[in-house]
Structure formats: structure tokens, C-alpha cells
Amino acid sequence: MITSTSQGDILIDFDNEEVVGIKLSGGMDSAIVFYMVCKHIQENNLQTAILLMTVDKPGHGSSNSDFAKKVLYWMKQNFPTVKILSHQLDKAPDTAEDWATAPNMDWARREPVDEWIYHQEKQIYETHQHTPFNIYFTGITNNPPEEVYSQFYNSKEELLEGPDDIRSSSHPITIEHPYFLDTDGYWHLGRTNNPEVKQGEMICINLLAHVDKIAVAELYDKFNLRQRLLPNTRSCENDDPVLTNNFTTHCNTECWWCHERHWGLGNQNKY
Ligand SMILES: [Zn+2]
Numbered sequence: 001m002i003t004s005t006s007q008g009d010i011l012i013d014f015d016n017e018e019v020v021g022i023k024l025s026g027g028m029d030s031a032i033v034f035y036m037v038c039k040h041i042q043e044n045n046l047q048t049a050i051l052l053m054t055v056d057k058p059g060h061g062s063s064n065s066d067f068a069k070k071v072l073y074w075m076k077q078n079f080p081t082v083k084i085l086s087h088q089l090d091k092a093p094d095t096a097e098d099w100a101t102a103p104n105m106d107w108a109r110r111e112p113v114d115e116w117i118y119h120q121e122k123q124i125y126e127t128h129q130h131t132p133f134n135i136y137f138t139g140i141t142n143n144p145p146e147e148v149y150s151q152f153y154n155s156k157e158e159l160l161e162g163p164d165d166i167r168s169s170s171h172p173i174t175i176e177h178p179y180f181l182d183t184d185g186y187w188h189l190g191r192t193n194n195p196e197v198k199q200g201e202m203i204c205i206n207l208l209a210h211v212d213k214i215a216v217a218e219l220y221d222k223f224n225l226r227q228r229l230l231p232n233t234r235s236c237e238n239d240d241p242v243l244t245n246n247f248t249t250h251c252n253t254e255c256w257w258c259h260e261r262h263w264g265l266g267n268q269n270k271y
Helices: 028-043 063-078 096-101 115-130 213-222 256-265
Strands: 002-005 008-011 019-023 049-056 088-091 135-138 174-176 179-181 187-189 203-206
Touching: 002 213, 019 028, 019 115, 028 049, 028 063, 028 135, 028 213, 049 063, 049 115, 063 088, 088 115, 115 179, 115 187, 213 256
Parallel strands: 019 049, 019 135, 049 088, 135 203
Antiparallel strands: 002 008, 174 203, 179 187
16 A cells, blocks of 8 residues: 655565564554554455554553554454454553663664663564564654754743654654563563574554655645544653543643644644
């Protein structure tokens, strides 16, 4: 399936995969990836099953899994013939002590990566060990242009911090993702010659790596999802439980990700 946007085409071209994975965060990007993968499977009458993986972010309650479940429910209603396997849910460590003792991991140019990233990787590897898949999709987008995010201020007129170069157009859309479990019990990116060790190979497809939120909003409009799928997603990354009604709503003006969402969707959007 090819879908055009003003920033380039989005191509999904698998046809005989038994299972494909999707990292589903509950945000608008991974939700549209999930939608397009379902649409591709349905339109081509594929037998491929989808395996969803979600990790709750420390200090953010169960927001990611709650919104991922809403997105999943919506998708099941709209694609009843698409096979979806049991949703893999996990939670990253909440306490500072847990974070301090977890290892860093070098993954796909993100260096150093933090334990939040590690936990997501761990979930993918452990899921892959019991239900193998050749490819999995993510919904990581490119950042807005600098002249846009340099205007992301909160209500106190402080400039907000975003993901900087973590999300960059220099990241490839397709990345080889081999992994193994080391003798200390930690997962690593890479290959090992030791046949005794748990290991695997897969391909990560960052389907939206070459586009930003403007193009993602175009996808929502193209498929007429702005009033349907979009309200089931949440993009806010604010740590404040009060401003976010305990991580159930957007803070709207106080975090970088809410600004990015507003920018992409246009100011007329009221979630
Ligand atoms: Zn926010």
C-alpha cells in the first residue's frame, strides 16, 4: 500500500508475513501506523497477524496502555477481520533507584539511551522470543522545523524542551535490529556467535521517519480519521498529574509534545 503525503510517500509492502509487530504508544503517530497496517492487511486479504507492544512510561500512570487499549478497541471495531494477537503490556521502572541500576544500551544511534528506551527494547526482544516476527513498525516522526519548535513556549513563557535530535530525518526508515541476551541477563543490540545465548534478528520499519506531524495530520484527513481515531490518542508527555487530570488529558500548552500536536493538526483542532 502506498499513501502519498506532501512530504513523501508512505510505503507498506509486506505480503507473506505470519506476524508483524507494532510499537503502540497510544499517541497519534503509532495509531495511524496501526491503521495503515490494518488497511494494508485487509485490502490485500493477508493472513498476517498483528502483535502490539506497549510500555507505560515511568511516572505517567498507565496512560500509554490506557490509550493504546482505546486505539486497539477502535481498530478491532473497524477491521474485524484483521487478526490481532494478545496485546503485550509492560511498565518501565518507576523509582529513581530502579532507573539508576538499569543498564544503558546502545541502540540504533541513540547513545546513550536511557532506561525508558531500554525497557521498550527489552519488551520487543522478549516478545520476539515467544512469538517471532521478521518486521515491526514504529511511528516515530521527524521533528518540526527548528523555526517552529523554537516557538514552543509554556504559559510562563519558558521555552519547552523536546526530543532534540533523537528524532531526526537522518534516521533511516528501515533498520536491521539483531539482538542477544548477555551473560549478565541484559539485552543488547548486535549479534553473537554463542549458540547457547538467546538471540534473534528482525527489521525495524520507522514508517514515519521522513515526515513530521503536518504529514501525519494529512494522513488522518486522507482516511477521514480526525473525528474518529484521533480522539482515542494522547500525545502529551507532561509529568504533572494535575495539569493532565492524572495523565488522562492533554496539558495543551505546557509541554513540547502538545505544541507539536497542535502545530500538526492546526489550531482549529480541539482534540
Ligand atoms: Zn502536554
